[in-house]
Amino acid sequence: MLQRTSTPIRVGDVVVGGNAPITVQSMTKTDTRDVEATVAQIERLTRAGCEIVRSAVPDMEAANALASIRARISIPIIADIHFDHRLALASIDAGVDGLRLNPGNIRRRTHLQKVVAMAKERQIPIRVGVNGGSMPADYRAGELEPERMVALAMEQIGMLEDMDFGLIKVSLKSSDVLTTIEAYRLIADRIPYPLHLGVTEAGPPSTGGIRNALGIGILLHMGIGDTIRVSISGDPLLEVDNGREILRSLGLAQSGPQLISCPTCGRTTLDVPGLATRLSEYLRDIRIPLRIAVMGCTVNGPGECRSADIGIAGGVDKVMMYRGGTFLRSIPTEQAFEALTQEIASLAAAGSNHVE
């Protein structure tokens, strides 16, 4: 991986681009005017590892609510604006840390100038985002979709640059994975700005996770991308979980616990899926790097357990438990979860004893 290096910007106290770690974003799905619900959702996302959040601003009441929301959360918040420049001005007034706004959607140049002047004064970045599905059908008709998306993005970026504004972040999302990859690849060498990656309108958790892992993951593996947002029709917590897993799997994030568990087969003597799912929830609150293996049998079990901090491998009526890579003891199968969580808790209390 040869990382593309962008000109860093700041979103609140979070640096995006340059050599900063790649960040995970999400978007609230509550009614932004409902401050309580929105704050509660942001807190839940923050605990899961969300580092920047965005909220839709469909009207003035939503813009004004952002002040109360921002006062109660601990991560930067970005206002998502379409068409109405007054919502952008009100959101900046409310203290947001960034705007998601396409200059081309603001009809009058004087209105755009007001927004840009205020954003510059407060040093607030603006994300220009082209969404493949929303491009005018006749825009550069006949050209390929990724080229059309890049051309439209360059026009929008140009409008901000013409006003001497450079706190820009760019996204080029399509609901098609290959189009998304190609669009980002094309623009990567043409602009110095940080890139916000995502595959949009990616469907429910089943397909949304896969499409985003592919689009975001292939680009990150090429060295392209500074911040990511997984898009899923469902609980935004899944967006954050998937985003963090993408970064962790590609070695781009501080690793917390990593759960290794086998797919099971006709040899399995243990309820691996049940145990793995319960453990996965339990591990949410563990912050140290730990490698946990839950294996169904003795074919691959002992091997994986030896390279894990804590591991179990199913046997007949009992499981073999490993700690620090060596066999510890056999325990009855029905005590596996309790035994595992006890060991994990004691390692977590003692700090990391990571085996690598």
Add this chain to the structure above:
Amino acid sequence: MLQRTSTPIRVGDVVVGGNAPITVQSMTKTDTRDVEATVAQIERLTRAGCEIVRSAVPDMEAANALASIRARISIPIIADIHFDHRLALASIDAGVDGLRLNPGNIRRRTHLQKVVAMAKERQIPIRVGVNGGSMPADYRAGELEPERMVALAMEQIGMLEDMDFGLIKVSLKSSDVLTTIEAYRLIADRIPYPLHLGVTEAGPPSTGGIRNALGIGILLHMGIGDTIRVSISGDPLLEVDNGREILRSLGLAQSGPQLISCPTCGRTTLDVPGLATRLSEYLRDIRIPLRIAVMGCTVNGPGECRSADIGIAGGVDKVMMYRGGTFLRSIPTEQAFEALTQEIASLAAAGSNHVE
């Protein structure tokens, strides 16, 4: 994508490698000796698009059951063997279409020769698979994991080549995504055999889907890989669904229906996740290529709907319905699912009217 071209082999009537389409595999999680349960699971996987299935053979009863299983299923079946060459011989006798067997796990050379001779006579391929977690700890200690995996695979492959056997498929799975990618990348130029891709021990659906999409997807995008198996601690149907979604998203599979749905935000007036999840199940039985968009609001909704065969975008108390890219009519929100499925059924009955 510059596709690596391998020497094709046949697994039953399915070609793997060469210019053949990339296939999706899974593994049964039933007790192989339970013929009814195993056949039922394979039928379910087949309907979901599984093209090759594998079953564990832990004992002679399981090996013998394979004959009854194979007689009742419509896709090739591979016997997963460890250590005991008699299980391999019995499985071939039972009529399996392939073996998953590491030559190094069969202690005596004469035993291995028997298996190889019988496989050659029946023209049954053998998959040699190195699993990172199961390598002996002292094997080439000090070298990097991907190099160690490749070296071990080359030794195992050499044992088969020495017996003049070439119906070989190779896998190099690790539970670590980057190790998996690097191992396959290293071996890709060194052998002519088809590669079976997968990230192993990848955890429950939440992490398993992401890790496999990353490992498999990044390799396929590099042009490496002939057949894939997603590994998940959970229902094998998810493995097939995820595998097919990976291929579809990368333009490597015949596309059936594609569901586009927005992640929702503070503007949303429609239960997009609920609708998308119900539709996703409904679309299982639709075979024609169709692009369906379920969008929460009027910002990106109309645009996505115009590039879909059938689409809805949420408005106030009603949804706007599109067909063939043009606005059709407004319908009450609570009738959205029925209206969508009616339109889909009528398109499916008429054959494809795909808008692209």
